[in-house]
Each structure stands twice: as C-alpha cells, then as structure tokens.
Amino acid sequence: MKIPYLTLTAWIAVYFLLTLLPMGLAIAFERPPARTLAVETGALLGFLGMGVLATQLVISGRHRWFAKGVGQDNLLQFHRQMGIFAWLLVLAHPTTLLIAEPAYLEFLHPGDEPLRAFALSGVLVATTLLIVTSLWRQGLKLQYEWWRALHGLLALFVVSAGFGHALMVNHHTTGWPVKIALALIVGAALLLLVDSRLLRPWRLKGKRWTVTKAEEINGEATHLVVEADNHEGLLFKPGQYAWITLGDSPFSLQQHPFSMNSNPHNSRCLEFTAKHSGDFTSSLSEIKKGTRAWVEGPYGVFTLDPSSNRDAVMVVGGVGITPIISMLRSCVA
Ligand SMILES: Cc1cc2nc3c(=O)[nH]c(=O)nc-3n(C[C@H](O)[C@H](O)[C@H](O)COP(=O)(O)OP(=O)(O)OC[C@H]3O[C@@H](n4cnc5c(N)ncnc54)[C@H](O)[C@@H]3O)c2cc1C
Structure with missing residues (x-):
C-alpha cells in the first residue's frame, strides 16, 4: 500500500x-x-x-x-x-x-x-x-x-x-x-x-442484517453470508473488511473483523470466509439462519480499482485469500 x-x-x-x-x-x-x-x-x-x-x-x-x-x-x-x-x-x-x-x-x-x-x-x-x-x-x-x-x-x-x-x-x-x-x-x-x-x-441499530448462510468448509473454515434488512447495505471497495457482531444486540464484546470476499456490486449481500482459529470462529458454523447480524465498516485501504488497466500480481497465503477473492470477483463483474 x-x-x-x-x-x-x-x-x-x-x-x-x-x-x-x-x-x-x-x-x-x-x-x-x-x-x-x-x-x-x-x-x-x-x-x-x-x-x-x-x-x-x-x-x-x-x-x-x-x-x-x-x-x-x-x-x-x-x-x-x-x-x-x-x-x-x-x-x-x-x-x-x-x-x-x-x-x-x-x-x-x-x-x-x-x-x-x-x-x-x-x-x-x-x-x-x-x-x-x-x-x-x-x-x-x-x-x-x-x-x-x-x-x-x-x-x-x-x-x-x-x-x-x-x-x-x-x-x-x-x-x-x-x-x-x-x-x-x-x-x-x-x-x-x-x-x-x-x-x-x-x-x-438502524441497519440490521440477517445471517442467511453459515456453512462449514472442510472442518477448517465457515462460509458466512449476511443480507441487509430493508436498507441499501454496505458500499465497499474490493479488499476491504468489516467488523461483525452476531446476536440480538450490537452491544457485544464479541466483535470480529473479516474481509468481504463477495462482489462489491452487491452491497446488500456480504460473504465472508472465517478460518477456525478460536472460540468465535470455531462455533460460527453453528449459527442459525435468521440470526441477527451487525456490520460496522467498511475499513481498510488494501483495495484494487477493478476499472484500472494496470496488471496485478497477487501473492496470498491461507485465509488471506479472502480480500483477493473479492478483488477477482469485482474484476470479473
Ligand atoms: C483486518 C482483518 C481482516 C480479517 N479478515 C479475516 C478473514 O477474512 N477471514 C478470517 O478467517 N480471519 C480474518 N481475520 C482474523 C479474524 O478476525 C480472527 O481470526 C478472529 O477474530 C479470531 O477470533 P476467535 O474468537 O475465533 O479466535 P481467538 O482465539 O479469540 O483469537 C485468535 C487470534 O485472532 C486474533 N483476534 C481475535 N479476535 C480478534 C479481533 N476481534 N480483532 C482482531 N484480531 C482478533 C488474535 O490475535 C488471536 O490471537 C481478519 C483480521 C483482521 C485484523
């Protein structure tokens, strides 16, 4: 950067x-x-x-x-x-x-x-x-x-x-x-x-989200999808991240940052991939559909302008792939 x-x-x-x-x-x-x-x-x-x-x-x-x-x-x-x-x-x-x-x-x-x-x-x-x-x-x-x-x-x-x-x-x-x-x-x-x-x-509190999918991937990570309830969603640039809180109230000690790996063109549906690394991420796949979610963001300056005609070489490791997936999806779109 x-x-x-x-x-x-x-x-x-x-x-x-x-x-x-x-x-x-x-x-x-x-x-x-x-x-x-x-x-x-x-x-x-x-x-x-x-x-x-x-x-x-x-x-x-x-x-x-x-x-x-x-x-x-x-x-x-x-x-x-x-x-x-x-x-x-x-x-x-x-x-x-x-x-x-x-x-x-x-x-x-x-x-x-x-x-x-x-x-x-x-x-x-x-x-x-x-x-x-x-x-x-x-x-x-x-x-x-x-x-x-x-x-x-x-x-x-x-x-x-x-x-x-x-x-x-x-x-x-x-x-x-x-x-x-x-x-x-x-x-x-x-x-x-x-x-x-x-x-x-x-x-x-004025911007509610709902969990529509929480699916385990190979026992190592969870694919989480949240959708906006009657609002415009989150406008973000590919590569950015947001702080996620799950549950009825946005006032929670459990607030975790994850990079969006979805296409920014769809601001009302956000996708994340969370690697199981501790208590919160390891229990994420047990979250029920319909659970309330709160999204604070977007944050981050590690972004890519998909309209730019400059070449890019991307080197990533492990779950660090998530912001890159969003960039690639955005370029394809
Ligand atoms: C900008 C950013 C983007 C991220 N994007 C992704 C992503 O797309 N996918 C992914 O799998 N992981 C991502 N992470 C890491 C993810 O936030 C942590 O793995 C997760 O919060 C761990 O929580 P836990 O309770 O499961 O684990 P814990 O056992 O509580 O923590 C495991 C380690 O994760 C770190 N961590 C824990 N809680 C937080 C927190 N609230 N904020 C920052 N670090 C924390 C700590 O260093 C801790 O040692 C990102 C982190 C940052 C800072």
Whole structure:
C-alpha cells in the first residue's frame, strides 16, 4: 500500500500538534515560580505523557476521518508503538522529579492529599497494566474480547486520572484558561472513546442484517453470508473488511473483523470466509439462519480499482485469500 507523502506528512503534523498541546498550554499560559531545570523537565514529561495518552484515543478508535488513507492496520501499529512511548513518559515523570527532588515522594503518599496520591499511583499502575496486558495478552491467557473491554476501561481511567492529577498538583494548571483548555482536550478524547465503544454500536441499530448462510468448509473454515434488512447495505471497495457482531444486540464484546470476499456490486449481500482459529470462529458454523447480524465498516485501504488497466500480481497465503477473492470477483463483474 502506497500512502501519499503529503497526506502522511500532514497527518503526522496534526498528530504531533495534538500530543504537544497540553504541554504547550502549560508553558504558554502559566508563569508559576521557577524551579530547577530537572524539576521542570520532570513536570513537563507528565504533560507530554498526558498528550500522548489522550491522542491514543483518537488513533485507536477506528475513526475514519482521522488519518484518512493511512489504513487502520498501520494506525494500530503506530498506536502500539506510541503506547509504549507514553508508558515510558508516565514512568519518567515521577522518576525525574524524585531524582531531582526526593521531597516529591509526598505526591505518592496518601497523607494530606489522598486523592492526589491515588490519582498518581493509579495512573502508574493502570498504564503499566495497559502495556503488560497488550504485549503479553496471549501469555496471560487473556481472551481477546475481555482484553478489549479492559483496555477501554483502563484507557478511560488513565486519561481522566492523569487530568485529575495535573489539576490537583496545581502548579502549571492554576489559571482557568489552562484548566478549561485541558478539560476540553481530555473531554474530546474521552468523547471519542465513548463514541467508538457506545455510540457507534448504537448507530448500527438502524441497519440490521440477517445471517442467511453459515456453512462449514472442510472442518477448517465457515462460509458466512449476511443480507441487509430493508436498507441499501454496505458500499465497499474490493479488499476491504468489516467488523461483525452476531446476536440480538450490537452491544457485544464479541466483535470480529473479516474481509468481504463477495462482489462489491452487491452491497446488500456480504460473504465472508472465517478460518477456525478460536472460540468465535470455531462455533460460527453453528449459527442459525435468521440470526441477527451487525456490520460496522467498511475499513481498510488494501483495495484494487477493478476499472484500472494496470496488471496485478497477487501473492496470498491461507485465509488471506479472502480480500483477493473479492478483488477477482469485482474484476470479473
Ligand atoms: C483486518 C482483518 C481482516 C480479517 N479478515 C479475516 C478473514 O477474512 N477471514 C478470517 O478467517 N480471519 C480474518 N481475520 C482474523 C479474524 O478476525 C480472527 O481470526 C478472529 O477474530 C479470531 O477470533 P476467535 O474468537 O475465533 O479466535 P481467538 O482465539 O479469540 O483469537 C485468535 C487470534 O485472532 C486474533 N483476534 C481475535 N479476535 C480478534 C479481533 N476481534 N480483532 C482482531 N484480531 C482478533 C488474535 O490475535 C488471536 O490471537 C481478519 C483480521 C483482521 C485484523
């Protein structure tokens, strides 16, 4: 996949602007009594950490307007790397302060300010949990669905508690303009989290699909067909994928991505082939005809323009054939 150089540069610029915003606001609007360089560095590392963490909610939420053309898979890789960077920033914030001035240990002591101490230690523990459960999910035997739910809750906690901590420390956040600006940034990030986890499934409620076929292929995969109930269906490009939820409600922990392998010309009937690789895919062939389905998408930038007269060489392995089948069907049509 080729991402236009200008598009990429523009999105990287937007990304860095957003991450630097909390730190920039703290420096630009507040003139608290000067402290040593090491202490100020430690404090600003915290603001930078908050900026990177808040921006994680923008890049990871499958928001199609953000970084258009870059591809959700690339964005998720970036989210992963920046998550580790944010964790290092969060750890570096108190470490630098403690090395510079051991008296800052009081910020971790419940003593007079228990809420402030809870917010700081909570952010440290929760950010570490976010990273550990993401990097070693399989080793920890954490099911993907439970991991995803935990990831969302921890992210919600880390960003809100980080903001609370900055307000309670009240050094670079004394004035109302900074308080309000930070609240707007954090509020917008949390709103995006709510949008991706609650409002988006809610919006899917208006577009019902029905399973018309769930047939096992050689005991290794299931051919799933869903049809639109009285709506125009899903307009997609060959090679794209969608997130599928089965059952009466679109609010479910079980939401899985699959590439459409049908012809995009028929937007009202979607076909998928799911290889049996775990609990959801292995029980897919037992799904009854008539089961309600919810389709969120389309996503993905690995597509082929069937009207193009350029030659294409396709090299695929295993179930990776699914997007290619859609491309070939589209070319034939
Ligand atoms: C963009 C995209 C397109 C895909 N298209 C297809 C396809 O056309 N056909 C196909 O057979 N498979 C496809 N997959 C893989 C498919 O989503 C997983 O195999 C499936 O979700 C596994 O669920 P499970 O509960 O059966 O297995 P589990 O035991 O829960 O998981 C098996 C492995 O699949 C991955 N996985 C599990 N759940 C998810 C999830 N919700 N999102 C992403 N990865 C997950 C995990 O890395 C896990 O280790 C696609 C994945 C992605 C990211």
